[in-house]
């Protein structure tokens with residue numbers, strides 16, 4: 001057992017160029033303090049290949065090492081891994097879906113990771129198995145947020161009933177979101193009944209995470225900058241609750257006032273979920289005050305939406321959205337990676353910029369070029 005622990009859980013059987021070894025570093029059972037490079041250099045990279053049955057049985061029995069390896073397989077961009085991962089997903093699919101999926105967003109520093117530490121520990125104390133995932137397209141560039149998260153979730157990351165997985169490397173949001181969805185399903189098959197997904201409150205990642213969770217929580221701070229601290233109405237309309245964090249010490253009164261103000265604003269906004277009034281809450285992730293109430297609200301939400309059918313309808317719609325998302329991703333790559341398109345694109349771009357081609361004419365030229373050169377196109 002000791003030697004088993006020496007092995008890195010995150011390294012795929014065949015480390016390919018596509019596999020970014022900077023990702024997937026710090027799940028439980030990982031090795032804080034030892035860098036991926038040092039682990040790779042220690043010569044224990046070569047690992048026995050697992051059969052599909054071994055993956056399936058390992059995940060279903062909740063084996064954490066195999067769970068980690070299954071996720072690494074699912075995250076890999078190597079063609080051989082993609083095919084194997086699809087077979088694995090097919091086998092695991094009947095065992096997925098039985099969890100509550102909660103997305104958590106907010107600007108960096110709002111306290112999302114600290115909140116997850118508080119909430120995750122509370123849930124584990126109550127007998128839940130909690131998986132924490134991160135969706136952060138920027139983490140391919142910097143590991144800062146991953147390391148930050150790890151230190152914020154110190155106690156949780158040591159618990160046998162919690163599993164923490166940092167953001168996969170995907171380069172583009174689409175890739176990261178697709179992998180995170182599959183990771184979520186693998187965790188469900190391994191028996192995790194609560195999935196917490198942390199996203200950086202920037203760009204389009206909120207929309208991507210909203211489309212994979214049941215409940216979406218926006219973490220805010222009192223008096224940090226202007227009224228909505230750059231949080232646009234659109235994001236407030238995506239969430240099921242806003243939470244003013246850091247309601248402790250000198251900040252407590254201000255946080256309660258901010259909560260009231262958000263509650264007032266929310267009355268004028270479109271709720272994210274049919275039949276549910278978006279709530280405004282306050283808590284301290286450090287003292288834990290207000291944290292149990294968050295879970296109460298989520299429980300109310302689940303009860304209400306399951307009864308009304310909104311819960312199931314959203315999940316079905318999310319599955320279809322996922323299908324179309326993957327088709328779009330495929331078509332996008334097929335188009336822009338096409339050798340002929342890559343060849344003519346710079347010239348056409350130049351033509352548009354100099355006013356020689358109209359945008360419509362340019363699009364038309366590109367599509368014609370693509371169609372001519374695509375052997376499997378029917379028309």
Ligand SMILES: Nc1nc2c(ncn2[C@@H]2O[C@H](COP(=O)(O)OP(=O)(O)O)[C@@H](O)[C@H]2O)c(=O)[nH]1
Pocket residue numbers: 106107108109110111112113114115148149152245246247248283284285286287
């Ligand atoms: N006083 C106080 N500080 C907090 C609270 N939650 C988070 N912090 C601090 O805020 C900083 C950022 O927290 P972090 O969880 O990394 O934020 P994230 O970027 O949203 O994940 C850290 O220094 C935390 O200790 C809270 O409830 N009260």
Ligand SMILES: [Mg+2]
Pocket residue numbers: 112113114145148149198
């Ligand atoms: Mg964080």
